[in-house]
Amino acid sequence: MQLQRSVSICAAIITHISLFAQKDPKTTEIWTPEPKVITPGKTNSEAPSDAVVLFNGTSGTAWKHKNGDDAKWTVAENTFTVKPGTGDIQSKQKFGDCQLHIEWRIASNVTGDGQNRGNSGVFLMGRYEVQVLDNYNNINKTYVNGQAGSTYKQSPPLVNVCKAPGEWQTYDIIFTAPRFSEKGNVIEPARITVIQNGVLVQNNTTIWGNTVYIGSPFYEKHDTKEPLILQDHGNATSFRNIWVREL
Ligand code: MG
Numbered sequence: 001m002q003l004q005r006s007v008s009i010c011a012a013i014i015t016h017i018s019l020f021a022q023k024d025p026k027t028t029e030i031w032t033p034e035p036k037v038i039t040p041g042k043t044n045s046e047a048p049s050d051a052v053v054l055f056n057g058t059s060g061t062a063w064k065h066k067n068g069d070d071a072k073w074t075v076a077e078n079t080f081t082v083k084p085g086t087g088d089i090q091s092k093q094k095f096g097d098c099q100l101h102i103e104w105r106i107a108s109n110v111t112g113d114g115q116n117r118g119n120s121g122v123f124l125m126g127r128y129e130v131q132v133l134d135n136y137n138n139i140n141k142t143y144v145n146g147q148a149g150s151t152y153k154q155s156p157p158l159v160n161v162c163k164a165p166g167e168w169q170t171y172d173i174i175f176t177a178p179r180f181s182e183k184g185n186v187i188e189p190a191r192i193t194v195i196q197n198g199v200l201v202q203n204n205t206t207i208w209g210n211t212v213y214i215g216s217p218f219y220e221k222h223d224t225k226e227p228l229i230l231q232d233h234g235n236a237t238s239f240r241n242i243w244v245r246e247l
Contacts, residue, residue, distance in 0.1 A: 044170065045103065047243035054091055054228070055080050055242040063089040063230075073232075079105070081238040082120055088232050090126060094225035097247040100124070100173040105238040106134040108166030112235070114142045118165065120239075121152065121231035124175045125222065129211040130194055130202075132237060136162045149194060149201035152211045157194075157201035168240070169197050174247075177224065178207070184221035 039049040047053050054062045057078035063071035065087050072086040106118035118134035129152040134140050138160055144150065148169075149157030163169050172195040179188040189209075194202035209217030230239060 044101070044172070045241040047101070047241075048245065051101075051243040051245045052093060052095075053243045054093075055240060057240060060089075062092055064092055065089060079238040079240045080242075082230075082232050082236055084232060084234045084236060086232060088123075088229050090227035090229045091244075092227070093244075094223070094227050095125070095244055095246060096177040096225045098124075098173075098175050099245040099247060100175065100228070101170065101241065101243050102173075102239060103168050103170050103241045104132050105168050105240075106136075106165040107236050107238070110134055110165045110235070113140055115146060115233075116235070118237050119231070119233035119235050120237040121229075121233065122171065122173070123211065123229035123231065124173070124190070124192070125177060125226035126229045127210045127222070127226070128175075128190055128192070128207050129231070130171060130173060130192070132231070134162070134165055135160055136164045149196045151192060151202065151205060151207055153213065154208055154211070154217060155202065155205045157196065158203065159199060159201060161197050161199040161201065163197060171196055178219060180219075180221040186219050189219070 041048050058075070060071045060073060060075045060080055065071060071089045073083050073089060074081040102122060104120065110118045115133065117140045118132070120132040121129040122132065123129045131146060131148055131150045131152045133142070133146070133148045135142070135147040144156035145153055147157065147160065148162050174193040176191040178186055178190040181187055190207040191204050192202050192207055193204050209219040211217065228244070
């Protein structure tokens with residue numbers, strides 16, 4: 001009897017404490033650790049203090065070709081321009097989950113049509129392409145999952161917010177790398193959010209595997225960090241203000 005009474009008293013105390021806790025605002029407050037303080041850029045183009053700058057307008061030394069040669073693209077007037085025929089370039093530093101800012105410009109004298117009009121591309125982890133192409137005003141006809149802002153041959157952009165050739169455009173990309181098991185099975189596919197010229201064009205979109213031109217995308221296990229690749233598709237497309245924040 002005495003034991004039963006003690007248990008009842010304990011239960012009543014616990015209930016009282018629990019009810020009290022629910023009324024205490026402090027129970028849902030987190031005070032530590034405090035977010036690291038960083039300094040934002042003065043504009044969206046300028047790198048915040050914790051970013052890795054991959055192109056600041058004057059030097060292409062953060063990049064190389066696949067065979068290890070220095071990047072042969074043209075650095076002039078604060079831009080980094082594809083020198084057609086020299087090949088893709090890749091960042092010397094490797095990245096996994098990241099926030100990427102990159103600006104691109106289709107040549108004002110662009111020629112060609114379809115996929116041959118200002119084509120380049122931003123390949124996250126060297127594999128997953130966000131397309132760069134002239135699709136201003138839907139004048140240049142091509143498959144929609146191959147136009148600017150698409151994950152190439154996968155998901156079309158939500159809207160076409162392209163500017164005219166000769167004008168600078170921005171991509172702000174939030175990328176989550178895929179997760180693989182030891183055996184190489186996909187535990188979580190990659191995901192990507194792309195904001196083009198301030199407008200959402202990919203909203204946490206699933207990436208279905210490596211970008212491929214023919215056939216279905218597929219995954220193959222790779223390291224947790226891989227280089228960023230910019231594409232030489234034979235068109236003199238320019239880039240500037242390239243920075244990455246590792247997440
Ligand atoms: Mg491309």
